[in-house]
Amino acid sequence: MKEKAVVLLSGGLDSTTCLAMADRAGHEIYALTIRYGQRHAAELRAAKRIAKAYRVKRHAVLHIDLAAFGGSALTDRHQMVPKGRSLKAMGRGIPATYVPARNTVFLSLALAWAEALGAGHIYIGVNALDYSGYPDCRPAFIRQFERLSRLATKGGVTGAWRARVHTPLIRLSKAGIIRLGRRLGVDTSITHSCYDPGKGGRPCGRCDSCLLRAKGFKEAGMADPITG
Amino acid sequence: MKEKAVVLLSGGLDSTTCLAMADRAGHEIYALTIRYGQRHAAELRAAKRIAKAYRVKRHAVLHIDLAAFGGSALTDRHQMVPKGRSLKAMGRGIPATYVPARNTVFLSLALAWAEALGAGHIYIGVNALDYSGYPDCRPAFIRQFERLSRLATKGGVTGAWRARVHTPLIRLSKAGIIRLGRRLGVDTSITHSCYDPGKGGRPCGRCDSCLLRAKGFKEAGMADPITG
Numbered sequence: 264m265k266e267k268a269v270v271l272l273s274g275g276l277d278s279t280t281c282l283a284m285a286d287r288a289g290h291e292i293y294a295l296t297i298r299y300g301q302r303h304a305a306e307l308r309a310a311k312r313i314a315k316a317y318r319v320k321r322h323a324v325l326h327i328d329l330a331a332f333g334g335s336a337l338t339d340r341h342q343m344v345p346k347g348r349s350l351k352a353m354g355r356g357i358p359a360t361y362v363p364a365r366n367t368v369f370l371s372l373a374l375a376w377a378e379a380l381g382a383g384h385i386y387i388g389v390n391a392l393d394y395s396g397y398p399d400c401r402p403a404f405i406r407q408f409e410r411l412s413r414l415a416t417k418g419g420v421t422g423a424w425r426a427r428v429h430t431p432l433i434r435l436s437k438a439g440i441i442r443l444g445r446r447l448g449v450d451t452s453i454t455h456s457c458y459d460p461g462k463g464g465r466p467c468g469r470c471d472s473c474l475l476r477a478k479g480f481k482e483a484g485m486a487d488p489i490t491g
Numbered sequence: 492m493k494e495k496a497v498v499l500l501s502g503g504l505d506s507t508t509c510l511a512m513a514d515r516a517g518h519e520i521y522a523l524t525i526r527y528g529q530r531h532a533a534e535l536r537a538a539k540r541i542a543k544a545y546r547v548k549r550h551a552v553l554h555i556d557l558a559a560f561g562g563s564a565l566t567d568r569h570q571m572v573p574k575g576r577s578l579k580a581m582g583r584g585i586p587a588t589y590v591p592a593r594n595t596v597f598l599s600l601a602l603a604w605a606e607a608l609g610a611g612h613i614y615i616g617v618n619a620l621d622y623s624g625y626p627d628c629r630p631a632f633i634r635q636f637e638r639l640s641r642l643a644t645k646g647g648v649t650g651a652w653r654a655r656v657h658t659p660l661i662r663l664s665k666a667g668i669i670r671l672g673r674r675l676g677v678d679t680s681i682t683h684s685c686y687d688p689g690k691g692g693r694p695c696g697r698c699d700s701c702l703l704r705a706k707g708f709k710e711a712g713m714a715d716p717i718t719g
Contacts, residue, residue, distance in 0.1 A: 323559050323560070325555060325556060325559065326554075326556075327553060327555055327600075328553060328554075329603060331551050331553065331604075332551070332603055332604040332607040332608075333607050334603075334606060334607025334608075335607075357645045357648070357649070361645050362603075363602070363603045363604075363606035363607045363644060363645070364599055364600075364602040364603035364606055364640075364643055364644055365603070366643070367599040367602060367603070367639065367640070367643040368596070368599040368600060368603055371592055371595040371596040371599040372555075372592075372596060374591070374592040374595060375557060375560055375562075375590075375591045375592035375593070375595070375596055376559075376560040376591075378562060378591035378592055379560040379561050379562025379563070379591045380560075380562075398642065398643060398644060398645055398647065398648040399642075399643045399644075401642070403642055404639070404642040404643055407635075407638060407639045407642050407643075408639060408643075410635060410639075411595065411632070411635045411636060411638075411639050412592075412595070414626065414627075414629070414631055414632040414635050415592055415594070415595040415626060415627045415632055415635075415636075416591060416592055416626060416627075417585045417589050417591070417626055419626065420585070420626040421585070
């Protein structure tokens with residue numbers, strides 16, 4: 264019998280590659296997409312396409328209105344998504360697109376589903392090297408979350424169940440992720456990366472996420488099927 | 492200026508007493524109620540009454556469909572809420588009303604709001620002594636969450652901000668909580684405890700939560716204004 268895995272799926276390059284890794288590892292996949300009051304729906308459409316393409320066992324979409332809290336350019340309409348930044352500027356500090364405690368919220372929900380399913384694996388496509396500077400993408404955070412999960416759950420306390428948090432991309436560059444995706448047969452044309460898309464989900468080409476994606480494809484020596 | 496505090500408010504006795512503690516400590520209160528696909532709306536009505544009674548600065552109500560995950564008698568329609576159990580039976584193991592990773596999800600959301608607000612205090616009315624056996628109500632879990640929160644957030648990493656998680660009820664019996672509430676002037680008539688209320692939110696009187704509430708009032712030598 265296949266082992267169950269909960270895979271956090273945003274619809275971007277990273278989470279899609281992560282899902283492909285879980286698929287390759289032979290897991291039965293439960294994809295979890297969390298809409299958190301982002302400004303755009305293009306990511307959600309991408310996540311649905313990807314879950315379908317990988318024939319996941321189930322795709323759960325949870326809506327949580329983190330916009331009620333504000334504090335991020337991704338959830339607060341009054342804050343602007345930074346555009347046209349140099350890599351040097353991106354490497355400096357934590358950007359305005361940081362969403363307070365986002366990955367703690369995401370992993371908590373993945374943990375809840377994993378325990379309900381008895382799934383021993385959680386996959387999250389975090390990446391500590393892509394200039395993001397997000398605190399909740401670092402290995403130390405992930406290890407601490409695993410520690411917490413053993414105290415937080417019935418299975419962890421009784422010893423009957425535990426989940427490992429897999430972060431297969433955590434030490435890869437964007438180009439490395441794209442190359443890995445190519446080896447795994449990821450169809451990057453159905454992914455979505457832009458923080459601030461225009462009509463029909465068209466990427467802006469100037470936010471950090473678009474710029475890092477373009478740089479990744481260039482370094483991997485490939486053309487991005489979305490932007491050509 | 493008052494220090495800000497995020498208070499998790501379910502509408503029950505414990506969270507209301509916890510809110511009264513935060514109020515007494517002189518905080519500006521941001522009450523956070525999370526509806527997670529419970530079967531009943533009576534708790535939410537109670538939470539709204541209580542937030543109003545304490546004139547909190549803001550009351551955020553987040554809806555998260557944890558019922559999509561199942562795994563608990565509180566979120567899964569196919570599971571029954573245990574009724575008429577003896578205290579001995581309640582003291583044995585983790586009950587069917589355990590919601591997988593619930594307090595991890597709740598504290599993550601409180602952390603997200605606290606960081607967005609710059610609030611240095613989070614209050615949660617967990618209790619390790621009330622026969623519940625819930626793993627995520629124990630001091631070790633709370634301390635581990637505080638550790639995680641420092642790695643998980645921008646403020647924690649830069650050192651500019653951190654939140655303390657207050658659990659003023661963690662070592663109190665239900666009777667102790669009721670006595671504390673009396674000293675703080677808590678109006679227990681507007682709280683709601685039942686896991687499985689009937690029409691109009693009337694408590695069933697037989698679930699663990701009703702039985703522990705009744706025992707608490709009895710031991711405190713007081714009448715429960717709800718059941719008389």
